[in-house]
Amino acid sequence: MRTLSSRAALAADPAVGAGNVLARVLAGGADPDGPGLIFDTAVDGFPAEHPLTLRELDERVDARAAWLHAQGVKPRDPIAIWTGTAADHILGYLALTRLGAIPALINGNLAADIVAEYIRRLRAVGVLADAAHLELLRPHDLGTPILGDTAAIAEADPADAPAPYRHHQDDPVVITHTSGTTGIPKSVLHTHSSLFAATRHLLTMPQAQGTGRILNALPAPHTATVLMMNQALGNRAEFFALSSQAGEVVLDAIQRWKPQSVFGFSVTWAELARQDLSAYDLSSVRLWFNTGDCTHEPHVRKLVAQGNRDSMTREGVVRTAGSHFIDGLGSSEMGHSMFHVTHRVDTDTYGRCIGKPYKFVDVAVLNLDGTELGTGEVGHLGIKSPTLSPGYWNDSGTTYRFRLNGYYLTGDLVYRDADGRFFHLDRAADSTDGFYTAQAEERVLVACPDVADCTAVIVNENGQVITDVLLELGPGADPALDRTEVIRAALGAELGATLRKVEVSADIPKGATGKVRKVALRERQLIS
The missing domain is CATH 3.40.50.980 (Rossmann fold)
Incomplete structure (x- = not known):
């Protein structure tokens, strides 16, 4: 190091x-002769997993x-x-x-x-x-x-x-x-x-625990992989880039390569969490780092129970059971995660908390007229940051459509609490009449431990709000069990009253990175 x-x-x-x-x-x-990069495929005569200097x-x-x-x-x-x-x-x-x-x-x-x-x-x-x-x-x-x-x-x-x-x-x-x-x-x-601004800032700070040996489970063509690769080169860290983000592929690589940290998206953590983690040796992991969408509480809790971390005590630094999970919120346009919050087995900051902004970020919660909202008020997330993309290639119309009052609008709905922490409720496009699908999904997962993942779809059909919940069950879960009333209670009185159906479904359309295509589900819901 x-x-x-x-x-x-x-x-x-x-x-x-x-x-x-x-x-x-x-x-x-x-x-x-120091560490360069490691790939999971052969490169120019070097075998797969050869550590290129x-x-x-x-x-x-x-x-x-x-x-x-x-x-x-x-x-x-x-x-x-x-x-x-x-x-x-x-x-x-x-x-x-x-x-x-x-x-x-x-x-x-x-x-x-x-x-x-x-x-x-x-x-x-x-x-x-x-x-x-x-x-x-x-x-x-x-x-x-x-x-x-x-x-x-x-x-x-x-x-x-x-x-x-x-x-x-x-x-x-x-x-x-x-x-x-x-x-x-x-x-x-x-x-x-712009794509080095966050790395430049982080290089001036002490190197984070567990970032000396990194397994990259982020999609290789994504902004996040370019960022993390450059950070690893700057830190002189070992960096193993995977070509697949599938849960079993990632777990096998952890067990074989023994990384100190694993970088990924929330969809990969969901896949890991549905596996029997006790069947794998994950003891090397000190840190899980998430970017992109905020990660659901039950998935985080399963991961932080694995691995080890260094803790400071009166006797000095000791190895403690359980790892760190750094969550936040980011996107390709943001150029880096804008927020960070650290979870451990002994912390309880959840409820879709994305933490506080990095020091290089100026954050506002906005109405669509550009008015800044106060503590506890839900609004659109606006960002000013040196990391931001300057815009969309060959598409100035879309570039300027997402700018408001000097801020880039991320498309997310958030609020800030009295302690300055931010909470993510939903993508604005997925929210309907003040009801939030991402928040609903978190509540369902907390209430139903046998559900590995779920998708909530909320639409307004002829003036009536209708909610459907699609479940992906965990190992050993009973597909015939009626979870409707448990889920209705978890959603709360107002949203629960709109619940039309709960369905165990493997037919959930997803995009190239594994994200659910809720626009397709809304279209399907309206014609069902």
Whole structure:
């Protein structure tokens, strides 16, 4: 682990940003034989799970940069990458940013017709894909050439790579996308400075416990993986990037690789929580770090009961049973989680608490006329932060639609308590007449321990609010048990009175990252 002064020196480097962390770490005197990155697939002759050193990682990036440069890729060229492996996404990102180009990372689970339309809207200069995804793209008009197979771009000589591009702080460095639960994903732009702003801040602080050996269970093409990879490189930490976020895959990797911390989204924690965790050796884990959507209390409680953490006592630092879970709220557009709250087995700050904002964030709870609301009042979450995306690529209309009174509107409904803690109630699009689906789901899960996960759908049909609750049962749960009255009571008098049905369902539509497509469920609910 690097000393605070070395990390602070990197943070103080005015040239460093999201587009050149690897190069600047090496230029700053990092040991070339120190930790680079680890992938779950073979890379350029190295077997899966081989710990690439910084030198090996740098050479693999240069090889790809040389190939892309020979194909005529230039600074500011948007290049789409659609693949199924973390290695292809991350190495492609590093190589393209080394040239000053703009990688547009696309989740490999999206449908081909959606990807084709997304690429057309990007007006990309070219496309890279692995063999399986290339085959899916062949029937579609992309409006741009396919540059090649991601396997081929590693074959060039690293010595042929041009000198690394010198980024300006405002230069675009990556385009990621939203989950696409409402249709074609929105393309989110990040700059050299915006996507490094949170990392720069964190590098000036003591390194968090458990961040020396990280298992990344975040989707590789997501903003969060780019962030966490750059943080790991800056911290000189070991970083193992998984290509799948499936619960059993993550648990197997924890048991085999023994990470100190695991980074992921709430959908992965839900999958982990429905497993028999006692069947796995999770003793190495000190920290679970969540970003994206807030995580439900029952899922957190199951995870913090696992692993170990260091605690300060009168006798000094001792190992204590049970891990930390850092929750919050983030999105591609936010550029980093905006809030943080830490859960342990002995804490009880739940009720969809997302904690307090990071110091670099200015937060407001707003009415849609821009008026700021006070303590306890529910409103729209507004954010000002140096981490924010400057907007949606090729879509200024949508960019400005989400701006109000100088704030970016995240699409979330929240309130603040008297202690300055924030609580997340729902996505605004999923809320109906002051009733909140995310809050309802949390209440159901707390009331029904045999339910592994649930989805609440609330609609207003001809002036009448109707609520349906779809259940995903845990192991051993009785599918014939009528839980309606328990759930009605858990929802509370007002929302409980709107409950139409409780259904055990495996037919829950989900997007590429595993998020439930509630817009599809609302449409289905209105015609049922």
